[in-house]
Amino acid sequence: MITPAAPGATAPHSIKRRQITGFSNPTVKFIRSLRDKKHRKREGKFLAEGLRLLTDALESGRVPETLIMAERREAHPLLAALESAVAAAGGEVIETSADILAKIIGKSNPQAVAGVFDQFDTSLAAFDREAAPIWLVAQALRDPGNLGTMLRTGDALGAGGLILLDDCADPFSVEAVRASMGAVFTQRLVQAQWDEFQPWLRGERGQLVAASLRDAVPYRGAPYTAPCFVMVGNESQGLPEAYEAACDLRVTMPMRGRADSLNAAVAAAVLGYEVLATFDSRK
């Protein structure tokens, strides 16, 4: 049963909510446009959907600049907390019809809520490799679900973040953000070309590791050292040979069946957990 929210039921009285009633409202159009990569890039914003994801963002210190929700919805303490945080940060809280919200988020759900965030600085210069013992690296990763899953795995591993090399899926797409299960707000995101990454990597200490079939040692018990950069390649092509050759350590994982590779996000996870176990065993 859906109970219309009484005024003030889900947020302090002081919070102003802007009502939007028209499909052609520019704010509605703007938020909706963030489903599209070109618009996200131009605006430097992205969209995260769902109370759980937005709560993860808040708990990670990320407050949306705009919060949009349906005018008839059940009250929820987490939503009230979100509203308060957005208002306190000078953001805007928007109420609209379930129909208009459905147009924005692409599905009908009267409990839906979405937030607009600024994209993060994803430059190589902006992060400190010594902040974590493990970093995940993906080259030309095309599937946003794999990308989000790698972020989620990185969070679980205690990795510092995910470095996206060359032409990867957009980490700020709705699909990648969703698959990250909130890790897009906790993991560092870096975007770089290989030609920038290589000199950056070699400027300080850091071990580049990849699964490979050539000139490799067993992944189990390999001499991993921190900060360790665990790299996986494109879903259908794998890593370019030159990238494998540039690694400090090439490892093999058992392949007992017909296939000669794992899903990219799976390979990163199996390898990442091995690195973590190695580091833990030395403590």
Place this chain on the structure above:
Amino acid sequence: MITPAAPGATAPHSIKRRQITGFSNPTVKFIRSLRDKKHRKREGKFLAEGLRLLTDALESGRVPETLIMAERREAHPLLAALESAVAAAGGEVIETSADILAKIIGKSNPQAVAGVFDQFDTSLAAFDREAAPIWLVAQALRDPGNLGTMLRTGDALGAGGLILLDDCADPFSVEAVRASMGAVFTQRLVQAQWDEFQPWLRGERGQLVAASLRDAVPYRGAPYTAPCFVMVGNESQGLPEAYEAACDLRVTMPMRGRADSLNAAVAAAVLGYEVLATFDSRK
């Protein structure tokens, strides 16, 4: 450049190819209907797309009963091998326009080829647990990509197959088959309700293992024994408490970040590789 296949260029002269020119042809409608779960179930058939996947099938001893391809295409030795195998098995080879093929496979690709297969027997009674040391088990897994990825991981692990408990995504969907990268043809597939699986499991030896936060030991170095059934739960709910309680072994994996779980296919892989390493170390 696309060169129209000369007669006999891609297959021996003896192979008869049926030409289909109409969108409303019943065979076209039938093949297209296999994109839909209801029809797949009723017909007991499924569709696999792409030369690589069909070649994997062939090399695993699975021949489609119907092969359908575009009438203007490049000759390819693997396609010729497929045609020969289908013809030798008494199946049908169909040629049609790129437009009609695009209607069937849902995207435009003049090199496309698709095959219709009989679904496999997925009953508990039909498989031998002693055939492999590891089996993957998924409960209420909803995402066909995760399901296919688990099949692919199982192949790499040398697992025997994937046991799908309760209401899972359809393993014969085009998405699951594609994500399996051919492993749907090499891994055993089993579908069962928990109430059938439990007594079956306990009828012979077998260790049921799951990742759990309750009453668990570290996954690293846990006392795994073959045949080991590695179980993961639904993407958003995880495993029901009763299922966890029924496990012989509950293990924890490090969760160093905010999240308290991994993607289901990732968890199965990390755990599965640990089990494999444990068994290998005892050899």
